[in-house]
Amino acid sequence: MKKARIKAAKVAKAIAEGRDVEAERMEQEKNRLSGAGFRKREALWRQRINGADTSFKICIDCSFEDQMTSKEIGSLSNQIRYCYAANKRNTKPIHLSISSLSGSTLNNLSRCDGFPNQWTLRAFTHTDQSLLSLHTDPSRVVYLTECSDTILDTLVDGDVYVIGGIVDRNRLKGVTRKKAKEMGVRTAALPIDKYLKKGKGPSTATKVLTCNHVFEILLKFRENGGDWGAAMLDVLPTRRGDGDGDGDGDGDGDDDGARSDDGGVKGVASDTAVIVAGNETTS
Numbered sequence: 008m009k010k011a012r013i014k015a016a017k018v019a020k021a022i023a024e025g026r027d028v029e030a031e032r033m034e035q036e037k038n039r040l041s042g043a044g045f046r047k048r049e050a051l052w053r054q055r056i057n058g059a060d061t062s063f064k065i066c067i068d069c070s071f072e073d074q075m076t077s078k079e080i081g082s083l084s085n086q087i088r089y090c091y092a093a094n095k096r097n098t099k100p101i102h103l104s105i106s107s108l109s110g111s112t113l114n115n116l117s118r119c120d121g122f123p124n125q126w127t128l129r130a131f132t133h134t135d136q137s138l139l140s141l142h143t144d145p146s147r148v149v150y151l152t153e154c155s156d157t158i159l160d161t162l163v164d165g166d167v168y169v170i171g172g173i174v175d176r177n178r179l180k181g182v183t184r185k186k187a188k189e190m191g192v193r194t195a196a197l198p199i200d201k202y203l204k205k206g207k208g209p210s211t212a213t214k215v216l217t218c219n220h221v222f223e224i225l226l227k228f229r230e231n232g233g234d235w236g237a238a239m240l241d242v243l244p245t246r247r248g249d250g251d252g253d254g255d256g257d258g259d260g261d262d263d264g265a266r267s268d269d270g271g272v273k274g275v276a277s278d279t280a281v282i283v284a285g286n287e288t289t290s
């Protein structure tokens with residue numbers, strides 16, 4: 008199993024570095040039994056989450072489930088897991104919410120470790136209610152869509168940036184722009200053309216990104232003090248396709264490095280998460 012191989016490699020590396028692996032293991036076990044490890048993690052989390060209340064927020068709008076195939080819904084569920092995991096690991100996490108979460112997407116997430124109880128302890132909320140039932144001030148809502156004429160310059164504290172919960176292989180062009188118009192909320196596109204040069208660096212073949220890539224770029228932008236270029240370079244892969252062709256960006260579905268409160272999620276390293284193949288609109 009891949010997980011076991013990775014663990015063995017970590018142990019081999021630690022031994023090569025001259026670390027006393029057995030002593031470390033005993034110390035970890037002692038901390039686990041005494042609850043010291045848990046308390047330390049909680050204290051670190053409280054430090055990191057400090058500031059999220061005044062920051063911008065991100066919401067994934069899952070109201071498009073009836074327009075997706077079950078495979079696409081599966082991919083979307085994985086992408087939501089990656090968003091949760093990336094947020095939990097980030098040095099400056101934000102509040103992540105999911106609106107209109109029901110049906111198969113909810114069922115898929117319900118099978119993840121820790122969903123929803125442990126997730127809600129990590130700046131996560133979800134509801135089956137609509138976006139504007141959850142974020143009630145439309146003037147603070149910005150729907151992200153690659154079709155917008157407004158290009159994001161910065162992210163404003165107090166605003167809610169909405170990502171369409173969609174995996175569509177470019178079939179549902181313009182649905183988020185249409186929805187934003189109906190709701191009377193602003194729209195904005197990521198400044199991809201401005202910061203990524205065509206033919207160079209990461210996947211400039213597409214301007215339509217996966218939900219988790221959009222989410223991570225916003226997080227990185229906040230974390231790195233407002234540098235779009237660096238955020239995109241950090242998050243976007245330099246190669247296309249995740250090898251398994253399902254476009255969910257997970258490569259193999261393995262839950263590498265999962266911890267129980269991760270919801271069994273995989274790491275979102277930039278060399279493993281990839282753009283959904285088939286979402287290309289521009290080249």
Ligand SMILES: C[S@@+](CC[C@H](N)C(=O)[O-])C[C@H]1O[C@@H](n2cnc3c(N)ncnc32)[C@H](O)[C@@H]1O
Pocket residue numbers: 150151152153169170171172173174175177178179180181182183184195196197199214215216217218221283286
């Ligand atoms: C795979 S895309 C879905 C594209 C879909 N056809 C649509 O109309 O939104 C998933 C979501 O990520 C966000 N997104 C993807 N690329 C974006 C971009 N370049 N700028 C802003 N948001 C983007 C949008 O919120 C989008 O709904």
